[in-house]
Amino acid sequence: MRHIEAHVPGDAGLPEGRRWAVAHVETSGTRLTSDRVIGLCILVLGGDGMVEDEYATAIDPGPDFGLGSLHHRLRDRLAGAPHFEDVTDRVVDLLHGRTLVAYDASTHYGFLDGEFRRADIANPIVSRLCVRTLSRRLELDVPNLQLTSLAEHWGIERRPMGDKARDEADLVARVFLSTLGLADSLELPLPVVECVANKAGAPRLSRRVPCPWVNPGRFDPGVGLVQGTKVAIIGTTKTPRDALERKLALAGLDVMSTAGSHVGLVICNDRTSGSTEVSRLLDDGISVIPEKTLERLLESVLPGIPRTKPEQDGWTALPAVDEASPERAHPERPVETASTDSIDAVASADPVPTSLAEQPTVPSFVDNPWQNRHILVIGGTHEDAAAMRSKIARLGGTPAINLSAAVTDLLVLGGDGRDRKTVTIGGRELPVLTPEILKEANENEAMHSDIVQRRPGVRSLARGEVVDLHMDDTQVSIHASWRADSTRDGIIVDIVGFMLSEENSVNCDEDFVFYNFPSRDDGAMALTVDGNCEQSIHIDLKALPDNCVRIAIAAAIEGTATFGQLGPVAVKVEASEQPEAEFVLDAGTTERTMVLCEVYRRANRWRLRAFGQGYDSGLDALATLYGVDVK
Structure with a gap:
């Protein structure tokens, strides 16, 4: 066993009640519906942070590499690698009943889930935790949430482990362990997502190809098929489904993954297989034809109208937003113009500004000392707390909703602790503000303050x-x-x-x-x-x-x-x-x-x-x- 050290003081042990496994998945592209897993590394962590077991391997997805652009180079690299179904016993043993820890966990989980489906095996992962989301919740002082930036924040250096997946998994594990101490000191719950295990069985992996033709509307038997028509398929097909979809796309038709009111034509060989759905489509006036009729129509598809993209030539870097611009102050199509017959609009005490006079005036972002301050409001009624958070935003500060590493001040309502100057939380001394300080602050001029700006802020709106x-x-x-x-x-x-x-x-x-x-x-x-x-x-x-x-x-x-x-x-x-x-x-x-x-x-x-x-x-x-x- 080897130990993955945490770069924070105190106990690096993992929270009890869960079994943890860090994973990194390499893929042939970014689309869950079409691209494939080509490599993975799994590190099983014990309660003390020790790696109790680990496994890394390349994966050969077979002839289907998805839509990734590295198709030809991957062929040589993956020669001789096992298929996913060849390693499922080992992978299931490592992940069974565990919480998957990964950077961008939903994507890594999604790709693994797709491979389990193809292998006709139930997904063994019970929950997942995203290291990037945990870091966002902690609001670390980093320029962005890329893994390299997070590692640099914690003083973690990448160390070569033999292959890319193993390198990334090791880095993710060390960043994860480093965040745990801070989350515990701030009493922030970890962002664990419970995973509903998907039923075994191959998924419906539609590969929608962007259609270059304008949608001509619904299919008209008197006219024939026109390029750009939206086509959906229901039920089984004589031609393999992927091959049929490719044939439709090559003919210039827009193949959809669902059959709703937006489609112009539906292909269904057995109307009884989806009788309710087919009946609804027919009631909506949408044509439903068998595959045999489609083959005849594909022999003479009429040309469509090419799509045109907005002119992009000549774009220049955008200027800074003009605070006094009438266009900026006036929303041109507010959602609340909808008919009250379909939805009841709520009259808010703080409506969206509709004129320059009503537009909130925010102090200069550059010179405003409130801009880097994240203020957590504690206590008081919902109305009082909301009013204070609104005031903070108008001053140019950021109202915090959870205690995090970015919080610079506490605003205490209701008298509890109002006479205290500072509070120690998470190892930091935070100033305690009173409502009077905010009420006296001038929203039109930057207010002098003796509070140190700790963290560079982004634009607070x-x-x-x-x-x-x-x-x-x-x-x-x-x-x-x-x-x-x-x-x-x-x-x-x-x-x-x-x-x-x-x-x-x-x-x-x-x-x-x-x-x-x-x-x-x-x-x-x-x-x-x-x-x-x-x-x-x-x-x-x-x-x-x-x-x-x-x-x-x-x-x-x-x-x-x-x-x-x-x-x-x-x-x-x-x-x-x-x-x-x-x-x-x-x-x-x-x-x-x-x-x-x-x-x-x-x-x-x-x-x-x-x-x-x-x-x-x-x-x-x-x-x-x-x-x-x-x-």
Whole structure:
């Protein structure tokens, strides 16, 4: 056995009650639906941090390398390596009943889950922990959350272990052990996600190919097939399904993974195999034909209209946001314009500003001494705490919702500890502020302060504010989190995403990403759940279809609980893996759904707006508002 040292003082032992295994998975690409595992390393940790067992191997996925670009080089590298089904006994033995620890755990778990499905073996992993999410929850003083930055923060040097997967697993394990002491001192629960074991059996791994033709609408038997028609397949096929989908794609048809109201044609050889679904499609006026009829139609597919992408030539670096810009102060299409027949809009005491006069004035980001301060509000009523957090945001500071390494001040309401100057938490002396300090602070001028700025901050937004994303920011991640102890109250929150057209509506049901449909086949938008009180939406701006001009990110609470019971929701935005902005939404009372923010296209730019519009209705009503067929 070998010991993986932790780079923090104190006991490096692992929390009791779980069995831990660190893993790193190498893949042929990034898409869970098509790419394959080509290597892995698993380190089984004992309670004292010792490596009790370890296993590393290359994996030959066979002739199917997925869509990875390293196809030819991988062939030579993986020659002679075992197939995944050849090593499943060893892998299952190492992972059975354990919590999987990985950097970007949802992705590593997803790829392993896909391989277990192909091998017709039940997934042995019971839960997972994401090291990146744990580091985000701790709010470490790092420029970004890349693994190399986290290792540098803890003073960890990469050491060669013989192959890439083993090197990465060793580094992840040491970063993980180093974070445990800090999490314990801050009394922050670890972001462990319970995994629902998937049933054994090969998954439906659709490989949707981006279609270069404009959707002509529904299939018309009098006209024939037209390139760009959206086609879905139900049930078994005579031609192998993958081969049939490739044939359709080569003919210029847009092959969909689901058969909803957005499709123009459905292929089904046996209508009785999915009678309810087929009947619904027929009632909606969608043609359902057998494979034999399709073969005849494919002989003469009519040419479609090529898609055109927005002009990208001549883009320049974006200027800083003009605080006084009327365009910046005026949301051009607020969600609350929806008909009250479909959803009940809630009148908030702090509405999204609609004129320059109402726009919150925030002190200069450069000269404002509040900008680097993360202030945790303790005690008081929900209304008083919300008012104080709103004040902090208007001053340019950041309201904290959990105690973390980034917290610089405590604001105590209700008299408990108000006469104390500092409090020692997590080995640090934190100043204790009073409500009077914030009430006296001038929102239009930077206030002098003797509190040392400990941590460089990112842009803290007030509700309704807009910032520009730079032209090279193609990968945008929206991370939403809430109180770490909210799960004790039985409150369940779901983060969802809508890809919207100019009409503020989804173009098809695949434009709605949620817990039962966590990612689009083209990778344009994906949901990840990497903690018990945080979820993320990842957007690939380059992969977005031309008709998508806006992405709305929302939160929905299951059951009858409300945002007044949940408390504040913190949103952190990363663009191209760099911190871009953060804000806290804390005006919720009786609402059950809330649009947190929007990423939208404006004059060849992508912009981000902190939104915070809440509704009393549930997620089904919000989805209907955005044009989703909730049936």
